Amino acid sequence: MEYQEDTLLFSEKTQFILVTVEGIIKKTDAKLFDWKVGGSIYDCHPFFEILKSLIDSFEKEETTYNFPCIHLEENNTEKICDITIIINTQEITVILFEYTSKYRELNKIAQQRNESVLKAKELELKNKYLLDKEEFKNNFITNINHEVRTPLTSILGFVEILEKTKLNFEQEELARIIKRQSIHLNALIDDMVDISKIESGKIQIVDQRFLFVNLIKGFDETYSKLAEKKEIEFSTYIDPNIQEYLIGDRTRVYQILNNLLGNAFKFTEEGSIHLSVTKNYQRTNKLSINFKIEDTGFGIQAENLERIFDRFTRFNEDKQISGTGLGLAIAKNLVNLLNGEIKVTSQPEKGTTFEVKLPFKFEVTKTTSQKKKKKYTLPETKKKFRILLVEDEEATQYLVMKILISQGNFFIDVALNGEQAINYLERRNYDLVLMDLKMSKIDGYQATRMIRNNYGDKIISEIPIIGFTAKIGEKERDKCLRAGMDDFIAKPFEQEDLLYKITKQIAKKAAV
Secondary structure, eight states: OOOOTTOOOOBTTEEEEEEOTTSBEEEEOOSSSOOOTTSBHHHHOGGGGHHHHHHHHOOSSOEEEEEEEEEEEETTEEEEEEEEEEEOSSOEEEEEEEOHHHHHHHHHHHHHHHHHHHHHHHHHHHHHHHHHHHHHHHHHHHHHHHHHHHHHHHHHHHHHHHHTSOOOHHHHHHHHHHHHHHHHHHHHHHHHHHHHHHHTTOOOOOOEEEEHHHHHHHHHHHHHHHHHHHTOEEEEEEOTTSOSEEEEOHHHHHHHHHHHHHHHHHTOSSSEEEEEEEEEEEETTEEEEEEEEEEOSSOOOGGGGGGTTSTTOOSOGGGTOOOOSOHHHHHHHHHHHTTOEEEEEEETTTEEEEEEEEEEEOOSSOOOOOOOOOOOOOOOOSSOEEEEEEOOOHHHHHHHHHHHHTTTSEEEEEESSHHHHHHHHHHSOOSEEEEESSOSSSOHHHHHHHHHHSOSOHHHHTOOEEEEESOOSHHHHHHHHHHTOSEEEESSOOHHHHHHHHHHHHHHHHHO
């Protein structure tokens, strides 16, 4: 095939252009762009204005310049080219390599990759947001838990003291209402803390050997009194073939059944409630137990049964029944943690039945009896025992002083923080310290470690210390013991429990 003298040929995707140093096109194969011989390269596209600066900076030796991914347009058509420019003393060679489809494919891949990176980043940010949100919620609940339990301790404590005074019928009823509502508020706080722990994965299942029969009997005693007040029937049945002692998480089993029974009593105004405990199966040292709670309460509509275990779900707003709507959600989550099953059936206005299946273990050989709470008495002495109360809440100070002074065996000094407590201990001998954990300056943990580690005087370093906290749980107890405390008591507390722990520690110290 013959070619015109003023054209060059290389390939369909390549175009050669020979240009004079003045910018006039001498030759071109015109495969990509129809640029005419004799025309100015500067009129072809604004990009080629770059030639002027390249020519001005050119010296003696031939120089090559490469420019990738240049967008060139002609007659509404865009081509993406790599451009090579070779400059020597006689002429300029411009070579266009057209990679439009390749660049667009690469751009598409890069765009997809960028979108993938952006989506991954978005997911990362969402996860971080959820984690931050969860941390904020847990910290908020922890702070609310502490700030509410502290005044609640005073309310319940003073109500107990008030109940032991001479009250007329109306005053007794008012005191009962205050106590009942305070206990209810404490239960709501417990629910919030429990659901927060479950959602954050902080609840640990602890399998221990416990007297199973006593757990069920405890429900019988507690709810029989409530049933009597509501004028409904309450009964329990325990399969006699179930072992007396089982291995499992007693605390979580108690929470599940207590929430389900509490729910049944809440929504049953007449009729009866029945708790039955039966054995499903037993293999070697494992068994499955079925708990069935039946009531004749308001019942649940069929369309609501699927959402019955959702948080904050309540379907009886017209009944004016208090509660957070967390009890069933907590029960469901705890059943799952124990590898159990829970289901519900219900008929409106006829009643509801919850069934829970839980796995347990048992030891065939051991037949030891239940460990009884050991009795302690204060050592005989003509002097009163001196207690140092380290507490910055005025109401709690007054409550503890009122309880202890009423016993006739104690003197009480009050320190507002750990620093003040240490100053008191250095000046006076005490028999026991009640140490609040959350205080300004030096907190209870720091003060305890200083008492245990900084003094050679055993009267100071070995003094019994009881942690005094609004936080509850095994984790908090372990933290207290690791700090050097001998025991701890959670707020709100019962007077008998406080007196028992104080007596126990003073008696143990005297026996050494």
